[in-house]
Structures are given as C-alpha cells and as structure tokens.
C-alpha cells in the first residue's frame with residue numbers, strides 16, 4: 030500500500046467502544062468492525078467472517094482475537110486470518126490512535 | 139448362593155472398604171457379603187472431609203464406592219442401620235432398625251468415636267464433633283450464619299476443622315491445652331511455626347487454655363469460659379480432643395476388649411470367627427488413628443479369610459501430613475529428646491523452612507519437616523528400613539536431591555528412587571508397583587493410577603510424585619491436563635473452578651483468572667461465558683455482570699440469525715395469549731417490515747429477520763402491549779409449556795395452565811448452566827410433553843408428579859421421576875429447589891439430564907425429596923437471586939442501557955476515502 034494514497038479518517042473516540050468489545054463503522058455497502066482489546070489496542074476488520082460472512086463485530090473479543098458468533102471460528106484481529114485448523118482471511122484495515130481518537134486508514138487498495 | 143460363605147461387616151468405613159476391594163480381587167465369588175453402616179450413605183474418603191468443609195471439594199468428589207459398586211459386587215449394604223447386638227451362639231447380628239442377618243465370618247469395623255469432654259454445657263445445641271459427613275454438614279450450616287467458632291483441641295483434626303471453618307467465613311479461635319500445637323506429632327519449634335501460620339490465616343490460637351464450661355442461652359451455644367475467667371463468644375464449639383476406639387458392641391458380646399477390641403496377629407478377636415479391623419481394633423497394645431495401618435490389617439484379614447492362616451499383621455510405623463491448603467507439614471516417628479539421641483536441624487527463616495531429624499545409632503528415628511516436605515517420604519523410607527546413614531550424614535538434611543554429588547532436579551530425584559521406595563504412604567504403594575501398573579495396564583492418567591493401584595487415592599498428598607512417575611514412565615505422551623480442563627486457558631476442570639470461586643470468595647473474572655492462574659491474559663470465548671455464569675450464580679447481589687463475556691444473543695437479548703439479523707420472541711406465559719397481544723404483534727410486524735413470523739416449538743411466537751438497529755424500537759412497541767423478553771436466547775429459563783388442564787379439558791385433573799404460568803412468572807429471568815425448559819401436563823396423557831423436558835410436572839388426581847432430566851434435542855431421553863407432592867405450593871417449592879441445585883452444581887452448557895447423571899439421580903432425589911432443610915435452603919437462595927434477575931432486559935434497553943450496542947459508531951461517506 031502506498032503511504033501517499035492512505036487517507037486517515039477519524040471514526041470516533043476509543044471510549045465509544047467497550048473494552049473487549051467492538052463497534053461498527055458503515056462504509057458504503059461495507060461494514061467495518063472496530064475492536065478494542067483489554068489493553069486498549071484497536072483493530073479494524075471487515076465485519077465479515079471468512080467462513081460464512083458472520084458479523085465478527087458481534088463476537089467475543091479475547092487476547093488479540095475475536096470468536097465469530099455464528100460457528101466459533103477464531104479470527105486474528107491484527108491480520109484477519111483464521112486461527113487454528115480453519116483457513117481463511119478477512120480484510121484488515123490500518124488503524125491508529127491519535128490520543129483517544131481512532132483514525133482508520135482507508136487507502137485505495 | 140447357598141454354597142457361599144456369609145461374610146458380614148459391621149461398619150462401612152475406610153478400613154472395610156479397602157478390605158473388600160482386596161477380597162474381590164483375590165476371591166470375587168467366595169463370599170456373600172452384607173455390610174451394615176450406621177451412616178445413611180455409601181463409603182467415602184473420610185480423609186477428605188476437610189476439603190469438603192473448606193468448600194474445596196464436594197461430597198460427590200470423595201465417594202469411594204457408589205451404589206453401582208455394591209450392585210456390581212453383589213454386596214448388600216444396609217444404610218442407616220446400626221448393629222446393636224451380636225449373638226455369638228446363633229452367629230447372627232441385629233440392627234437397631236430390626237434387621238437380623240446370620241454370618242459365617244464377621245468383621246467388626248466400627249471405627250472410633252470422637253471424645254467429648256463432659257464439661258458443663260457439652261450437650262448444648264451447637265456443640266459439634268468432627269468425624270463424619272453429617273458433622274461437616276452441620277458445621278457448614280452453622281457457618282452460613284456467620285459468627286465465631288471455637289475449636290477445642292489443636293491437634294490434626296482440630297486444626298483442619300479450624301482452617302475449614304475460617305474458609306467458610308467464620309471467625310475462629312483454637313483452644314489448646316498444651317503449650318504448642320500438635321505436640322504429639324511436632325516438636326515445639328515446628329509447633330510454634332504452625333501457630334504463626336494459623337495466625338496468618340487470621341485464626342486465633344490460644345495455647346495452655348483450659349476450658350471451664352460452655353455457655354448457653356435457650357439451649358444453644360453462645361460462648362465458652364476458660365479456667366482463667368476469659369469468656370469467648372461462639373456460635374459453634376467443635377470438640378476435637380481425641381478419639382476412642384468404638385468397642386462397646388464387642389464388649390457387649392463378651393469379646394475380649396481393652397482400649398479397643400483385642401486382636402491377634404491374625405486379626406482375630408477372642409472368637410475365631412470374628413475379626414476386628416480398623417480404628418476399633420487393639421493390636422499388641424496399640425490402637426491406630428491413621429489409615430495406612432488399617433489397610434495393612436485389611437490385607438491380612440483377606441489372606442486369613444481365603445485360607446492363608448500364616449498371614450500376620452505385625453504393627454506399623456506411621457507418618458502424618460496436615461491437610462491445610464498453604465501449610466506444608468510432615469512428621470514421622472519419635473522426636474522426643476533423650477541422651478542417646480542426636481539431631482540435625484535446618485532453619486531457613488526467610489523461606490519459612492524448618493527441618494529436624496532425630497537420629498539414634500546413625501539411624502533416623504524421627505523426622506519433622508515444616509515449610510518444605512517433599513523429602514518426607516524419603517526420610518520415612520530411611521526410617522522404616524533402619525538404613526545406616528553414616529555415609530550421607532553431612533548432606534542428609536538437605537534431602538535426597540543432594541545425595542551423591544550434584545543436586546538433582548525433582549524429577550531426577552524421583553527417577554533415582556529405588557523401586558521399593560514408598561510413594562503413597564496411606565496405601566503403602568511403592569514406586570515399582572506404580573510404574574509396573576502404568577505399563578501393564580496402559581495407564582495414561584492420574585485417575586487410571588488411582589483406580590488400579592490406589593496410589594494418591596486417599597489423602598492425595600503424593601499426587602505430585604505420582605504425576606512425576608507418570609511422566610517418567612510415559613515420557614511426552616503423558617498429559618497431566620487430561621482431566622478435561624475447562625478450556626485452553628487453564629488446567630482446571632469446571633468442578634474445581636466452581637468450587638474455588640466459592641471457597642476463595644472470588645467475585646470477578648479478573649480475580650478468578652489471577653487466583654486460579656489462567657494462562658491467557660483475558661480468557662477465551664469458552665471460559666469467559668462460563669465464568670460469568672458461575673459468578674452471577676454464586677454472588678447474585680455482588681457480582682457485576684460482564685456483558686463482554688456473554689455470547690452475542692445474551693448480550694443483546696435477541697437471537698442472531700445466519701444473515702446477521704435477529705429474531706425476537708416475547709414471553710407468552712404458559713403459552714396463553716390474547717387478541718390484544720396478537721394485535722400488538724401484528725402491528726409490530728407491519729411497522730418494522732419483519733419478514734417472517736412463526737409459531738415456535740415452545741408455544742409462542744417468533745419474529746425473525748429484524749435489523750439490529752431496530753431492536754430497541756421493536757421492544758418499545760412490544761413493551762407497551764405488556765410483553766417482556768422471552769429469553770429465547772438465554773442459558774436460562776426458556777418456556778413452561780402447558781396444556782389446557784381443568785380449565786377446558788374433559789380429562790384435566792389440576793389447573794396445569796395456572797401452575798405453568800405461576801412457575802414461569804416465578805422463575806423467568808433466572809440464569810442457568812444451560813437452557814432450562816419446563817412443562818406442566820394436566821393428566822398422564824401428557825399433551826405438553828412434560829416427560830421429555832428438563833423439568834416436568836404431570837398432574838394426577840392425588841397431586842403432582844415431578845419429573846426431571848428429560849431431553850428431546852441432540853439426545854432423546856424420557857424423564858426420571860423425582861417424586862410426588864400434594865399441593866401446588868409444594869410443587870413450586872420442589873421444582874425451584876431442584877433448579878437451584880442444578881444452578882449451583884451444573885457445568886456451563888451442561889443440560890439437567892447430563893448434570894443429574896453425573897451427580898446421580900438418587901442423590902438429587904435424596905436432597906430435594908428427603909431433606910426438607912436442604913430443599914428450603916435451595917429455594918431461599920433461588921428467591922434471593924431472583925431479586926437481581928427479574929428485570930426485563932428489553933425495557934432496560936428501551937430506556938437506553940447499552941445504547942452503543944445498537945448503533946454504528948460512525949457512518950462514512952464513500953467520498954471520504956477517495
């Protein structure tokens with residue numbers, strides 16, 4: 030990805046998301062799930078499980094992963110990859126914190 | 139049958155239990171066995187009463203032989219039957235309940251009785267002893283009301299009782315007549331360290347304290363008065379000042395008795411057809427109070443019974459360990475000072491370690507270890523074998539690892555033990571027997587070793603050694619976690635976790651993870667919902683529900699569907715509805731364009747395909763019509779199905795619809811380990827299918843037949859009958875008590891039928907049907923928890939709770955990214 034074409038958009042404050050929880054950002058047709066871990070790291074994944082499109086934002090967040098609410102696949106928040114024996118990958122978005130503001134990186138990919 | 143010899147056993151304690159195991163191994167078909175037990179139960183591991191008292195274990199965990207065992211071995215067990223006379227001429231025994239049985243061979247194994255000092259006030263309500271499960275249950279029930287317990291006696295039993303009662307939340311004072319604790323097993327220095335350790339547990343210890351009288355009011359204990367005039371208030375007094383062999387029955391039968399029932403080396407009493415076994419026996423002037431010698435005696439009796447007349451018991455040396463979590467104490471042999479003795483002492487104040495060996499003529503005759511006891515069995519082995527220690531004298535006190543050059547790591551030390559080194563002191567099992575059995579029986583886990591060798595099956599303190607033997611013998615294929623841990627974050631199983639939450643008073647998920655040493659930083663999707671449920675159930679008033687640890691359905695109070703939309707099922711009490719309710723549902727369906735409406739299998743209506751954002755508005759409209767959540771998503775009370783009963787049906791015997799509604803209104807909102815579905819049918823035609831529910835009621839003319847443990851999902855299983863009651867009020871009380879018992883014991887996601895199978899259908903019946911006090915207590919605890927549970931989650935969310943759940947945090951225009 031080219032840094033110059035990366036656009037950073039503020040989507041809200043980290044306090045808007047409960048620890049070990051997630052909120053959604055609507056982005057046109059796509060929904061992006063923003064996760065907040067117990068140690069206040071944030072991650073962004075497309076809200077679509079690589080298995081059968083389950084809404085990952087509705088899952089249980091633990092360590093650096095989320096467990097999909099539909100059939101319990103475990104997805105890495107950092108890479109979007111399915112863990113363990115399952116195979117598949119969800120799109121991950123760049124994200125960073127400016128103080129408490131969550132900045133989502135939406136590049137032309 | 140008739141050709142078999144009749145063996146009758148009086149007393150069903152630890153000694154005869156083990157003896158019968160040997161017997162059935164040696165000669166499974168030789169005897170027709172009958173056992174009488176004064177206690178109303180099967181054989182259990184008395185040594186583990188202290189963990190039951192402290193809450194670290196449950197009675198179910200310490201059962202040695204369950205009802206099936208007796209059935210399998212064709213043993214007739216008479217529970218609650220105390221033998222009151224032996225007729226030696228007729229060769230019969232008779233119980234106080236009127237059963238008479240004849241014997242060819244008789245074993246008296248009546249154990250001991252706790253000694254009660256006949257102080258003024260010793261017969262007040264609240265003066266207890268510590269010997270059997272009933273004592274423990276009494277202590278736990280007084281402990282629930284709080285206050286102070288005074289334990290008279292600072293020996294092994296008294297201290298274990300004190301520690302257990304402290305863990306149950308009582309203030310505890312130990313009164314001990316001698317200057318230091320456990321003076322029979324410990325030297326004064328170790329006694330002092332022990333006293334300090336008890337003070338650290340916030341247990342008050344008064345030594346040289348002589349009790350003058352027990353004070354009472356209204357027939358109940360209120361305190362004790364010491365000889366120096368000090369008064370201590372007390373809600374309970376536990377007398378643990380010693381035991382007396384229970385020999386009266388033998389004396390009555392004119393057998394030779396002294397302190398106990400006198401036996402020869404063949405373990406026979408003065409009547410050759412009668413043996414005495416266990417704590418009641420007196421052998422060579424000695425009575426024992428620990429299990430290891432008793433098991434030896436049992437072996438000798440089996441040899442004698444099966445024709446080996448040469449078998450002889452020649453006495454035992456014993457070693458003691460105190461079973462109080464957090465205190466390591468080991469003592470064996472004789473440690474009094476005398477001129478011909480030498481001693482080796484090691485003190486490490488910083489580490490809280492004290493070790494003392496007493497030597498006579500270069501042989502160990504006594505050992506006291508405090509703070510670090512791993513070498514106890516090794517010293518005990520040297521002691522029993524009378525090994526000459528001259529060559530290792532210098533490093534002896536540092537333990538086995540330091541013998542012969544460089545220190546060994548613990549597993550190398552175990553590997554270096556000779557095959558005949560004793561590993562399990564209670565059962566006298568040596569290393570070779572354990573490793574041999576692991577190989578010959580292909581054992582892979584601790585339970586297997588316990589089942590086949592008995593090692594680690596009694597007091598459990600050698601468990602670590604046995605595990606090391608498993609891993610030495612099996613190498614990497616040994617997996618100590620094979621006890622089915624809750625999930626990958628811990629080695630503990632559900633039972634242990636539930637018990638420790640209560641025993642240690644853990645009241646939040648981080649506290650559980652910290653104290654029980656979770657291996658992950660914040661758990662996983664398996665353990666977190668389980669822990670959240672356990673905490674909600676155990677501390678209804680104190681625990682703050684952790685919504686982030688709930689599965690999505692319970693977090694947003696609707697069922698997630700395959701396309702990410704939700705379904706909504708309002709309660710229709712007992713399956714009854716009305717035109718107003720139906721109209722409100724129709725309006726909601728139109729207003730929110732809900733794509734599907736369906737009658738569920740649970741006698742109510744499901745609206746499917748609702749967008750998450752719409753949920754609060756849907757609930758607001760449903761709420762206006764009087765609907766509350768149907769909890770169709772919950773590990774909690776789902777539906778109570780009913781039939782039309784006496785209201786309409788020509789066969790109806792009782793108001794099944796009314797009772798179903800009453801139960802549903804009483805129990806809605808409660809969380810349970812897995813979903814809980816109920817039904818009430820108006821007659822045995824059973825139109826509400828009560829006989830495949832978690833809990834069901836079949837109404838009959840004479841009352842209500844309560845059923846439980848049915849299943850009709852992944853497994854299909856008809857219910858078991860719990861029992862009959864006469865009135866609706868009783869039906870409600872029994873059903874609620876049963877549900878609470880399940881709430882407190884079930885593993886997360888374990889339906890009632892699986893739980894009941896695990897703990898035993900009879901045990902459930904016994905507690906709910908036969909123990910009114912227990913039933914009432916379960917009922918009360920359920921009622922208490924409902925105070926915090928019966929809040930409609932939908933109206934809470936309509937009023938704004940968890941608002942963040944239902945809206946996106948941001949809506950971005952596509953241009954923003956361009």
Ligand code: SRM
Nearest residue numbers: 697705737738739740741742770776815849850851852853
């Ligand atoms: C809606 C309903 C089917 C229907 O259209 O009738 C239904 C729907 C679901 N059932 Fe069911 N069950 C429904 C009655 C039953 C019944 C019949 C009954 O309750 O009388 C059974 C058999 C009885 C029993 O529970 O033993 C039943 C046995 C199951 C099972 C198997 C449970 C088991 O331990 O054997 C599951 C799976 C599970 O719980 O893990 C299940 C799971 C489900 C889930 C929750 C699947 C899921 O996890 O998403 C379905 C949710 C659909 C939704 O969003 O509403 N459903 N389910 C019924 C709702 C009843 C209600 O009013 O609350």
Ligand SMILES: Cc1cc2nc3c(=O)[nH]c(=O)nc-3n(C[C@H](O)[C@H](O)[C@H](O)COP(=O)(O)OP(=O)(O)OC[C@H]3O[C@@H](n4cnc5c(N)ncnc54)[C@H](O)[C@@H]3O)c2cc1C
Nearest residue numbers: 149151152153175176184220221248249416417427428429
């Ligand atoms: C709390 C506690 C902790 C202990 N910890 C340890 C320990 O760590 N290590 C150790 O080695 N030992 C320990 N002991 C001692 C050990 O439990 C006993 O040595 C052992 O249980 C004695 O076995 P027994 O079969 O002789 O008698 P018991 O196990 O006492 O059994 C006797 C049974 O006979 C029944 N009975 C009595 N009279 C009659 C009658 N007339 N008719 C029918 N039934 C009758 C009694 O109700 C009882 O059930 C502990 C004891 C207690 C109470």
Ligand code: SF4
Nearest residue numbers: 699700738739851852
């Ligand atoms: S039987 Fe139950 S779980 Fe299976 S598809 Fe039907 S509703 Fe879903």
Ligand code: FES
Nearest residue numbers: 078081083097100
């Ligand atoms: S859709 Fe996520 S696990 Fe199936």
